[in-house]
Amino acid sequence: MIMRKTYGAAAFAAAIIALPSAAGAAGTPAHTSSMAMGAVTIPVTAGAYRMTLTIGPREAMYSQAQARRTHPTTGEIMLRGTMMMGGMSMGMGMLNRHLEVYVLDRRTMRPVSNPMVSITYQALSPMMRRPVQVPVAVMVGVSMDMADIHYGNNVFMPAGTYRVSVHVNTAYATYTVRL
Ligand SMILES: [Cu+2]
Numbered sequence: 288m289i290m291r292k293t294y295g296a297a298a299f300a301a302a303i304i305a306l307p308s309a310a311g312a313a314g315t316p317a318h319t320s321s322m323a324m325g326a327v328t329i330p331v332t333a334g335a336y337r338m339t340l341t342i343g344p345r346e347a348m349y350s351q352a353q354a355r356r357t358h359p360t361t362g363e364i365m366l367r368g369t370m371m372m373g374g375m376s377m378g379m380g381m382l383n384r385h386l387e388v389y390v391l392d393r394r395t396m397r398p399v400s401n402p403m404v405s406i407t408y409q410a411l412s413p414m415m416r417r418p419v420q421v422p423v424a425v426m427v428g429v430s431m432d433m434a435d436i437h438y439g440n441n442v443f444m445p446a447g448t449y450r451v452s453v454h455v456n457t458a459y460a461t462y463t464v465r466l
Pocket of ligand 1: 346363385386387426437438439440
């Protein structure tokens with residue numbers, strides 16, 4: 288289920304998904320998919336971009352130097368940005384999920400080079416909370432090439448319903464996700 292409106296140069300898109308808590312994936316809307324280990328992936332077209340939100344379990348994140356030294360086989364290598372390492376987010380709780388956005392040119396389906404990306408998420412239920420800014424790191428999966436480049440970080444998102452807002456240059460998408 289995708290709505291799209293255009294306001295001048297800016298584009299807006301929204302997607303809604305419910306992450307099935309068990310096997311019963313029937314009835315989830317189009318433009319959604321579920322992967323192993325409770326990850327959710329939602330692609331949205333906004334302006335010139337294909338902006339795909341993925342929220343999954345927390346990932347190990349390494350600097351490039353750390354990765355060269357320790358040769359991890361899973362996790363993510365951070366190219367730029369803020370690494371959320373310690374397990375605690377600022378004054379809130381355990382970083383329990385990995386929130387990331389892939390930004391592709393919707394015509395070529397290749398990564399957009401050096402996009403300006405900002406990401407916030409806001410709990411809507413069980414309790415409405417203020418939006419939280421995600422410290423955006425630029426990363427690629429361990430043993431992946433630059434085609435895997437994406438944006439996001441480990442975050443604290445206890446079970447609930449969230450609105451995730453993503454700005455890429457002048458394009459804008461919102462996603463509603465039940466975790
Ligand atoms: Cu990532």
